[in-house]
Amino acid sequence: MKNLDIIIPGLFIILLSLCTYIFFGKIGPLVIGGASAGGFLLYLKTGYKYRFDTSKVIIAYLLTAIFFIIHVYEEYIFGFEIVASELSGQEVSQQGLLTFAAFFAPVMWITGAIFIIKKWALGCYFLAFFFVAMTIAELTHFIFPFILYGEWRYTAGVATAALPLIPAWYGLIVTLKETKRLRDES
Numbered sequence: 001m002k003n004l005d006i007i008i009p010g011l012f013i014i015l016l017s018l019c020t021y022i023f024f025g026k027i028g029p030l031v032i033g034g035a036s037a038g039g040f041l042l043y044l045k046t047g048y049k050y051r052f053d054t055s056k057v058i059i060a061y062l063l064t065a066i067f068f069i070i071h072v073y074e075e076y077i078f079g080f081e082i083v084a085s086e087l088s089g090q091e092v093s094q095q096g097l098l099t100f101a102a103f104f105a106p107v108m109w110i111t112g113a114i115f116i117i118k119k120w121a122l123g124c125y126f127l128a129f130f131f132v133a134m135t136i137a138e139l140t141h142f143i144f145p146f147i148l149y150g151e152w153r154y155t156a157g158v159a160t161a162a163l164p165l166i167p168a169w170y171g172l173i174v175t176l177k178e179t180k181r182l183r184d185e186s
Contacts, residue, residue: 005048005121009040012125019104023096025088035137039129045179047124050186052178054116054127060171061116061127064134065109067163071138072101078156086148131175134168 013036020028046052076098084092112126141161145153 005125008122009043009125009129013037013040020100023100024084024092025090027084027088028100031137031140032133035133036129038136039125039132042132043125043128046128046175047179048121050179050182051119051124052175052182054119054123056178057127057171057174058113058116060167060174061109061130062113063167064130064164064171065106065113067160067167068109068134069102069106071157071160071163072105074160075101075157080156083144083148083155083157087144127171127175131168131172134164135172138162138164 013033016036017029017033020032022028024032047054076094079094080101081092081094081097084097109126109130112123112130115123116127117123138161141155141158145151145155145158148155
């Protein structure tokens with residue numbers, strides 16, 4: 001059974017990276033695929049080895065999901081598909097952006113919450129992946145202007161990119177503290 005706790009997230013990372021390439025070009029696997037792989041590394045050090053009481057982080061996880069949806073709305077209103085197109089070098093349609101970021105991602109995060117509540121191994125992976133995605137990958141919004149224009153200027157999504165960081169950092173800190181506590185006890 002422990003092998004499946006590694007294999008299933010690994011297959012998910014590959015599938016997610018392929019999907020993000022289809023929707024966003026090369027920028028998708030770099031940012032989102034990178035966050036899912038970083039989440040996998042965090043998962044191996046936390047929830048995979050040490051199953052802690054996830055009720056301590058589920059509220060932070062769900063608040064992060066709410067703030068992520070608010071953030072995606074800003075991306076939609078101000079044309080993040082244009083930024084993604086410029087970054088990836090291929091056209092990213094608004095429909096593609098909405099299909100992935102406003103539909104698939106929230107469904108994925110809410111499904112992850114169910115897995116967390118059920119205390120399934122995949123839930124521990126989703127917890128780690130989401131916290132890495134929201135604490136690290138969302139920060140890429142702040143470097144996109146420099147990549148695209150060589151200077152700071154507003155690009156779609158940057159005004160709300162920090163919103164998910166607040167509860168995600170809290171959840172990540174609790175996750176790390178709980179893991180350390182369990183590691184020290186064993």
